[in-house]
Amino acid sequence: MSQLSETHRDEMHALGRRARAASRALARAPGRARAAALQGMADALDAHHAEILAANAKDLARADEKGITGAMRDRLALTAGRIADMAAGLREIASLPDPIGEVLSERTRPNGIRVAQVRIPLGVIGIIYEARPNVTADAAGLCLKSGNVVFLRGGSEAAHSNAAILAVLREAVAAAGLPADAIMSLPSTDRAWILAMLEAEEFLDVIIPRGGEALIRFVTANSRVPVIKHYKGVCHVFVDCDADLDKAEAIAFNAKVQRPGVCNAMETLLVHATVADQFLPRIAAALIEAGVELRGCPRTLCLVPSAVAATEADWHAEFLDLILAVRVVDDYDAALDHIATYGSDHTEAIVSENYSTVRRFLTEVNSSVVVANASTRFSDGGQMGLGAEIGISTTRLHAYGPMGVNDLTTRKYVITGDGQTRH
Amino acid sequence: MSQLSETHRDEMHALGRRARAASRALARAPGRARAAALQGMADALDAHHAEILAANAKDLARADEKGITGAMRDRLALTAGRIADMAAGLREIASLPDPIGEVLSERTRPNGIRVAQVRIPLGVIGIIYEARPNVTADAAGLCLKSGNVVFLRGGSEAAHSNAAILAVLREAVAAAGLPADAIMSLPSTDRAWILAMLEAEEFLDVIIPRGGEALIRFVTANSRVPVIKHYKGVCHVFVDCDADLDKAEAIAFNAKVQRPGVCNAMETLLVHATVADQFLPRIAAALIEAGVELRGCPRTLCLVPSAVAATEADWHAEFLDLILAVRVVDDYDAALDHIATYGSDHTEAIVSENYSTVRRFLTEVNSSVVVANASTRFSDGGQMGLGAEIGISTTRLHAYGPMGVNDLTTRKYVITGDGQTRH
Numbered sequence: 011m012s013q014l015s016e017t018h019r020d021e022m023h024a025l026g027r028r029a030r031a032a033s034r035a036l037a038r039a040p041g042r043a044r045a046a047a048l049q050g051m052a053d054a055l056d057a058h059h060a061e062i063l064a065a066n067a068k069d070l071a072r073a074d075e076k077g078i079t080g081a082m083r084d085r086l087a088l089t090a091g092r093i094a095d096m097a098a099g100l101r102e103i104a105s106l107p108d109p110i111g112e113v114l115s116e117r118t119r120p121n122g123i124r125v126a127q128v129r130i131p132l133g134v135i136g137i138i139y140e141a142r143p144n145v146t147a148d149a150a151g152l153c154l155k156s157g158n159v160v161f162l163r164g165g166s167e168a169a170h171s172n173a174a175i176l177a178v179l180r181e182a183v184a185a186a187g188l189p190a191d192a193i194m195s196l197p198s199t200d201r202a203w204i205l206a207m208l209e210a211e212e213f214l215d216v217i218i219p220r221g222g223e224a225l226i227r228f229v230t231a232n233s234r235v236p237v238i239k240h241y242k243g244v245c246h247v248f249v250d251c252d253a254d255l256d257k258a259e260a261i262a263f264n265a266k267v268q269r270p271g272v273c274n275a276m277e278t279l280l281v282h283a284t285v286a287d288q289f290l291p292r293i294a295a296a297l298i299e300a301g302v303e304l305r306g307c308p309r310t311l312c313l314v315p316s317a318v319a320a321t322e323a324d325w326h327a328e329f330l331d332l333i334l335a336v337r338v339v340d341d342y343d344a345a346l347d348h349i350a351t352y353g354s355d356h357t358e359a360i361v362s363e364n365y366s367t368v369r370r371f372l373t374e375v376n377s378s379v380v381v382a383n384a385s386t387r388f389s390d391g392g393q394m395g396l397g398a399e400i401g402i403s404t405t406r407l408h409a410y411g412p413m414g415v416n417d418l419t420t421r422k423y424v425i426t427g428d429g430q431t432r433h
Numbered sequence: 434m435s436q437l438s439e440t441h442r443d444e445m446h447a448l449g450r451r452a453r454a455a456s457r458a459l460a461r462a463p464g465r466a467r468a469a470a471l472q473g474m475a476d477a478l479d480a481h482h483a484e485i486l487a488a489n490a491k492d493l494a495r496a497d498e499k500g501i502t503g504a505m506r507d508r509l510a511l512t513a514g515r516i517a518d519m520a521a522g523l524r525e526i527a528s529l530p531d532p533i534g535e536v537l538s539e540r541t542r543p544n545g546i547r548v549a550q551v552r553i554p555l556g557v558i559g560i561i562y563e564a565r566p567n568v569t570a571d572a573a574g575l576c577l578k579s580g581n582v583v584f585l586r587g588g589s590e591a592a593h594s595n596a597a598i599l600a601v602l603r604e605a606v607a608a609a610g611l612p613a614d615a616i617m618s619l620p621s622t623d624r625a626w627i628l629a630m631l632e633a634e635e636f637l638d639v640i641i642p643r644g645g646e647a648l649i650r651f652v653t654a655n656s657r658v659p660v661i662k663h664y665k666g667v668c669h670v671f672v673d674c675d676a677d678l679d680k681a682e683a684i685a686f687n688a689k690v691q692r693p694g695v696c697n698a699m700e701t702l703l704v705h706a707t708v709a710d711q712f713l714p715r716i717a718a719a720l721i722e723a724g725v726e727l728r729g730c731p732r733t734l735c736l737v738p739s740a741v742a743a744t745e746a747d748w749h750a751e752f753l754d755l756i757l758a759v760r761v762v763d764d765y766d767a768a769l770d771h772i773a774t775y776g777s778d779h780t781e782a783i784v785s786e787n788y789s790t791v792r793r794f795l796t797e798v799n800s801s802v803v804v805a806n807a808s809t810r811f812s813d814g815g816q817m818g819l820g821a822e823i824g825i826s827t828t829r830l831h832a833y834g835p836m837g838v839n840d841l842t843t844r845k846y847v848i849t850g851d852g853q854t855r856h
Contacts, residue, residue, distance in 0.1 A: 384850030427807030431687035
């Protein structure tokens with residue numbers, strides 16, 4: 011790995027000063043100007059899709075040389091349709107309500123000063139991501155909508171694609187009368203630049219890493235800039251003794267099978283001992299038919315002979331695949347203990363018709379999203395009505411759960427008086 | 434400085450597990466139980482004030498041996514009156530509205546699921562502070578009120594005082610039926626323990642350092658746990674060409690002189706060139722009479738011959754003393770440029786009767802607190818009606834400006850359905 015040098019640091023500071031200058035200009039631009047720039051960015055992606063595809067072809071050729079295949083190559087590949095989707099995403103972001111300037115509260119104090127809280131941009135947002143070029147447009151769009159400068163560092167696999175998209179978007183922002191530096195990137199994908207970025211606390215207000223756990227741990231361990239992150243999603247569904255077993259089957263099946271490779275898919279199923287003999291054989295049959303490998307506790311193995319024995323590692327695992335850990339628990343408290351021990355604070359669901367049990371679960375489980383009688387797959391900004399999602403946080407500071415445009419803002423206090431001084 | 438060892442790490446993890454267990458219990462306790470524990474803590478401080486004073490006498494004796502005097506010794510010293518103030522502070526915190534469980538928003542989605550945002554505790558809050566033993570009770574009270582476990586690391590100078598206060602408070606919490614581990618501390622004031630704490634990201638949700646800039650920079654550089662902080666307060670007052678000069682004089686005088694040693698005191702006065710010859714001589718006379726040393730730009734020196742020439746360092750300085758940097762600026766934009774270059778995002782004030790200028794300033798300056806026609810000294814949780822203050826943040830993530838009890842919380846999403854699955 012390359013080392014951070016004085017040159018990196020100096021260049022990063024120069025870029026950081028440009029970002030801060032753009033941030034000041036952007037914070038003054040009215041919402042209408044930001045929305046117009048987003049429309050212009052969408053139009054520009056459509057108009058320049060041939061150049062973007064040509065750049066993407068270079069990245070794909072290099073990926074093929076390296077023998078990259080499957081899901082990773084798929085994430086890298088752009089098509090005319092995917093570029094049109096990126097443009098449509100920008101238009102949707104443009105149409106969201108403007109978060110900036112919202113007055114969140116206002117009060118008059120006994121001495122007559124008024125104290126308001128007003129929503130403002132975070133400032134400069136760093137996004138560190140891997141091989142998905144569509145993140146370039148999504149992140150730039152969400153940051154611009156919320157009045158933030160975005161500072162992008164994409165993966166080297168997508169370097170040509172990202173550079174092409176960046177050039178198109180910067181030109182469109184400038185054409186709309188806003189600073190092109192509203193969208194910036196590191197000069198190279200060399201890892202030393204990431205270190206320079208992580209040190210630049212005067213110039214960046216937050217870094218959001220999007221990618222595998224190793225990347226996110228590297229960023230957290232090395233950053234002086236605050237980080238919003240989630241390491242992994244080990245989501246649980248607890249089928250209570252008072253569950254409607256038809257709902258339980260539909261929910262558990264959907265949570266595991268509908269899209270197993272995403273962070274809000276179920277990874278562990280917890281079944282109350284009282285209903286285990288009724289419920290486990292039927293859900294197991296449905297899951298096995300769908301190709302799911304079951305890894306069970308000893309009691310599960312008695313009821314589902316085709317399951318394999320779960321190891322301690324399986325309870326911690328984010329499989330992101332058609333694999334499910336299954337445990338029979340004695341009661342509600344044992345379910346909560348399991349979640350407290352192995353959970354990742356992402357999403358936990360209960361299936362139960364018992365009012366008091368549901369109420370306890372929703373109160374006592376403090377994961378970022380807690381669900382009663384619905385699939386964990388609803389733990390998603392779009393599904394929850396937050397609009398486009400910039401990421402998800404499983405650390406509690408600032409944002410917790412799926413993050414929409416509002417989570418890219420903060421609030422300042424505005425005090426107005428007519429000459430008051432303090433005694 | 435001591436180095437972090439495996440022993441430190443193992444012991445920190447054992448403490449962290451206890452903190453997490455207490456956090457789960459605390460998050461389930463109703464607001465009434467937390468308020469009763471706070472009352473019990475206040476009563477216990479009153480009842481045990483003799484022991485606390487005896488412990489404080491040991492700290493003071495050691496401080497005297499070391500030759501510690503002045504403000505630092507004063508911050509360390511407790512009296513019966515100061516202990517009564519700590520108890521009164523806890524009773525006031527007990528009487529605040531309970532922040533936990535507040536529903537911040539709720540919506541029904543087209544498929545019938547309901548999505549609510551509910552306020553919950555942050556979890557476990559680390560407080561690293563220096564020689565002020567009253568912080569022990571204040572921080573413990575604010576954290577308990579908001580359902581958080583507090584993990585304290587006080588300065589070695591106050592070790593006996595802090596240990597005595599901690600023992601009294603823990604006993605009171607246990608007597609009220611809540612876990613004594615709601616209030617924890619590091620086993621020693623050895624600095625290696627701070628490093629163990631900064632690494633313990635599984636067990637701590639946030640660290641709030643309170644103290645000098647060196648301490649805060651050390652914490653930020655070494656922490657994997659998110660940090661809420663402010664490095665310093667370089668607060669500006671801008672006297673516009675349309676200022677009411679009587680108000681301007683009262684505000685500038687108050688902002689500098691009323692309590693110069695605190696972070697919301699004015700450090701730099703910016704005066705519009707148009708009114709400089711009218712305003713500067715009169716405010717300078719008042720300030721000099723109050724014992725303030727003026728450090729001015731060349732134009733200031735012409736108008737105030739007794740001022741000394743300001744250096745570049747003076748524009749960056751948080752004097753925390755009866756010293757003021759003064760600059761004459763050509764216009765509004767020059768004032769904003771100065772603030773953007775030298776400001777610390779703490780508190781900036783404008784004095785002006787011009788509606789449009791005030792509106793621009795309050796919109797365009799994104800410091801954590803912006804003020805029109807009032808003293809910067811109102812940038813304070815108590816003055817602003819937030820209740821007791823746990824600290825102030827000049828970084829934009831999570832909280833920005835003075836922090837009250839609500840800023841020690843986050844929100845989770847609660848999704849309720851009746852069997853919904855995702856298509």
